[in-house]
Amino acid sequence: MNGTNLFKIALRALSNNKMRAFLTMLGIIIGVASVITMLAIGQGSKKSIQAQIAEMGSNMIMIHPGADMRGGVRQDPSAMQTLKLEDFYNIRDEGKYISAVSPSVNSSGQLIYGANNAPSTIYGVSQDYLTIRQLSVEDGEMFTDQDIQTSAKVCIVGKTVVDNLFPNGGDPIGKVIRFNSIPFRIIGVLKSKGYNSMGMDQDDVILAPYTTIMKRILAVTYLQGINCSAITEDMTDQAIEDITSILRRNHKLKEDATDDFTIRSQQELSSMMNSTTDLMTILLACIAGISLVVGGIGIMNIMYVSVTERTREIGLRMSVGARSIDILSQFLIEAILISVTGGIIGVIIGVGASFIVKYVAHWPIFIQSWSVMLSFVVCTVTGIFFGWYPAKKAAALDPIEAIRYE
Amino acid sequence: MSKAIIELKNIKRNFKVGDEIVHALRGVSFTIHEGEFVTIMGTSGSGKSTLLNLLGCLDTPTSGEYFLDGVSVRTMGKNERARLRNHKIGFVFQSYNLLAKTTAVENVELPLMYNARISAAERKEHAINALIAVGLGDRLMHKSNQMSGGQMQRVAIARALVNDPAVILADEATGNLDTRTSFEILVLFQKLHAEGRTIIFVTHNPEIAQYSSRNIVLRDGQIKEDKVNENILSAAEALAALPVPIED
Numbered sequence: 328m329n330g331t332n333l334f335k336i337a338l339r340a341l342s343n344n345k346m347r348a349f350l351t352m353l354g355i356i357i358g359v360a361s362v363i364t365m366l367a368i369g370q371g372s373k374k375s376i377q378a379q380i381a382e383m384g385s386n387m388i389m390i391h392p393g394a395d396m397r398g399g400v401r402q403d404p405s406a407m408q409t410l411k412l413e414d415f416y417n418i419r420d421e422g423k424y425i426s427a428v429s430p431s432v433n434s435s436g437q438l439i440y441g442a443n444n445a446p447s448t449i450y451g452v453s454q455d456y457l458t459i460r461q462l463s464v465e466d467g468e469m470f471t472d473q474d475i476q477t478s479a480k481v482c483i484v485g486k487t488v489v490d491n492l493f494p495n496g497g498d499p500i501g502k503v504i505r506f507n508s509i510p511f512r513i514i515g516v517l518k519s520k521g522y523n524s525m526g527m528d529q530d531d532v533i534l535a536p537y538t539t540i541m542k543r544i545l546a547v548t549y550l551q552g553i554n555c556s557a558i559t560e561d562m563t564d565q566a567i568e569d570i571t572s573i574l575r576r577n578h579k580l581k582e583d584a585t586d587d588f589t590i591r592s593q594q595e596l597s598s599m600m601n602s603t604t605d606l607m608t609i610l611l612a613c614i615a616g617i618s619l620v621v622g623g624i625g626i627m628n629i630m631y632v633s634v635t636e637r638t639r640e641i642g643l644r645m646s647v648g649a650r651s652i653d654i655l656s657q658f659l660i661e662a663i664l665i666s667v668t669g670g671i672i673g674v675i676i677g678v679g680a681s682f683i684v685k686y687v688a689h690w691p692i693f694i695q696s697w698s699v700m701l702s703f704v705v706c707t708v709t710g711i712f713f714g715w716y717p718a719k720k721a722a723a724l725d726p727i728e729a730i731r732y733e
Numbered sequence: 734m735s736k737a738i739i740e741l742k743n744i745k746r747n748f749k750v751g752d753e754i755v756h757a758l759r760g761v762s763f764t765i766h767e768g769e770f771v772t773i774m775g776t777s778g779s780g781k782s783t784l785l786n787l788l789g790c791l792d793t794p795t796s797g798e799y800f801l802d803g804v805s806v807r808t809m810g811k812n813e814r815a816r817l818r819n820h821k822i823g824f825v826f827q828s829y830n831l832l833a834k835t836t837a838v839e840n841v842e843l844p845l846m847y848n849a850r851i852s853a854a855e856r857k858e859h860a861i862n863a864l865i866a867v868g869l870g871d872r873l874m875h876k877s878n879q880m881s882g883g884q885m886q887r888v889a890i891a892r893a894l895v896n897d898p899a900v901i902l903a904d905e906a907t908g909n910l911d912t913r914t915s916f917e918i919l920v921l922f923q924k925l926h927a928e929g930r931t932i933i934f935v936t937h938n939p940e941i942a943q944y945s946s947r948n949i950v951l952r953d954g955q956i957k958e959d960k961v962n963e964n965i966l967s968a969a970e971a972l973a974a975l976p977v978p979i980e981d
């Protein structure tokens with residue numbers, strides 16, 4: 328028996344029974360397509376939430392004054408003044424797992440330039456703030472250590488601030504604007520970051536040396552917060568421990584005293600969000616798994632039923648001289664053709680449906696190659712197995728038993 | 734005397750049904766020579782089909798010797814018997830057993846599909862010739878579900894002819910057909926016989942024995958009678974003598 332003939336036999340059997348071939352294929356198509364779409368939706372929402380968190384900054388650690396407020400206990404206003412510049416210097420000089428650190432003080436007020444004004448918040452930070460928040464200066468320059476030492480009245484502004492104060496265009500660099508009554512010279516413009524996923528305008532910012540804000544605007548000696556970046560995400564926990572011990576030492580806290588500061592990390596936030604999206608992905612994976620099982624059972628049934636109804640055909644083929652191996656090869660070729668074709672169509676429909684979800688329902692989708700592979704392989708292997716296995720049983724029958732099969 | 738195509742020596746075939754053993758054949762011996770048209774008769778359950786299946790290598794005897802064209806079948810493996818069926822035997826079933834929704838040509842080509850030595854062109858040519866021989870030269874591309882019972886049985890006979898077998902075996906080949914169509918099929922078998930083919934035709938209809946060259950009668954798995962027919966009737970004449978059907 329040669330392969331060409333077997334291939335021809337299988338092709339003839341398929342083309343003479345197009346409906347049966349199509350129905351068998353349908354099970355595979357549905358299985359593959361639904362798994363790909365489900366996983367694309369699940370992975371898509373996970374990825375979009377991860378992106379939202381990532382855009383906040385790089386491995387951020389946020390230190391706030393006052394004990395952990397999650398208990399809901401009201402605190403003495405003096406508790407909000409526990410972070411000092413000393414703490415910032417020590418973290419900057421001694422912190423082992425930190426790549427950037429910046430103090431944080433801010434004040435809200437009115438920005439004025441000529442006849443234009445806009446409400447805004449001015450942030451007092453150090454140069455490291457750019458690294459921590461993944462910002463960069465597009466035009467002009469960042470302020471210098473010199474500016475920090477002299478509490479220089481200079482500032483860096485975001486695109487929205489520029490648009491609000493200079494609606495007629497013109498280079499903002501070198502212009503002097505006023506924050507409330509204090510003049511600030513613009514020395515740089517930040518590269519636009521657009522809106523974040525929560526809908527907040529990330530370009531509506533104005534940065535100035537922290538010393539300037541503390542002395543000239545707020546007239547305080549304490550910090551409203553300290554922001555840091557851990558060197559890598561994995562070092563976040565070590566960095567927090569390190570910072571905690573520095574701060575406890577600086578604040579002279581006794582062994583049993585609770586922290587008079589609170590540390591939050593981006594990683595903490597991200598794992599919190601991840602657990603939510605993971606739950607959703609698990610849910611979708613369950614649905615996908617169920618569709619896969621249902622698809623598999625469908626494939627199994629049609630393949631099994633078709634071989635049962637084809638037992639007489641198998642008997643006839645054997646009676647005119649087909650050997651068991653010829654029968655098996657024929658059914659295997661048929662099953663492979665059906666399953667692989669169905670699998671490919673399923674991948675196309677699954678990817679297509681994912682994009683429909685993206686463009687019609689505006690859900691984030693993310694198609695991973697492993698999910699395409701997984702569903703394709705599972706369905707085609709199921710199809711091939713259940714095409715082959717009952718044929719193997721039928722081919723083992725005596726021709727006369729098979730031909731009389733009812 | 735021409736050469737022996739089939740030699741049976743004390744063939745027995747038992748079936749196990751639950752705890753009981755059914756003796757379908759209780760020791761059958763005969764020799765059939767090239768060019769004979771043998772009818773095998775007997776009542777229902779007398780063992781005709783069992784015998785024919787053994788002759789067709791679809792089944793193996795419990796004991797006894799069977800030589801087909803000089804080769805011992807008893808010692809053969811499954812694959813060798815498949816090869817033997819492919820090369821030496823043409824089987825015609827009562828229920829036609831055509832491939833569903835498949836054209837006459839493709840149905841007739843089927844045995845040759847399992848013979849690698851025959852090219853696609855030869856295969857098609859043989860199939861068309863066989864269909865012409867059974868009078869279906871104008872129905873080559875008709876599908877099995879577009880044909881009448883008589884036409885389907887002709888396709889099945891063409892399929893049995895296409896590999897130029899040593900013997901054609903027919904099990905109640907006219908059993909599903911009306912009288913007129915049965916005679917038409919019988920005419921066809923007589924024509925094949927006249928061309929020198931060896932035919933074994935199983936039937937429970939005693940009338941048909943008159944049109945064959947030899948008649949073997951089975952009863953309870955044994956040969957009751959084995960007679961050469963000196964006066965072979967012409968099926969064509971019998972067909973002509975049939976009353977003309979009112980319709981058609």
Ligand SMILES: Nc1ncnc2c1ncn2[C@@H]1O[C@H](COP(=O)(O)OP(=O)(O)O)[C@@H](O)[C@H]1O
Binds near residue numbers: 780
């Ligand atoms: N596969 C089988 N299993 C059990 N008994 C069988 C089988 N085939 C035939 N028989 C028995 O053998 C006997 C002969 O059957 P069969 O050859 O079909 O008779 P016929 O074709 O003359 O009507 C019957 O009693 C039948 O029941």
Ligand SMILES: [Mg+2]
Binds near residue numbers: 781782783
């Ligand atoms: Mg019978």
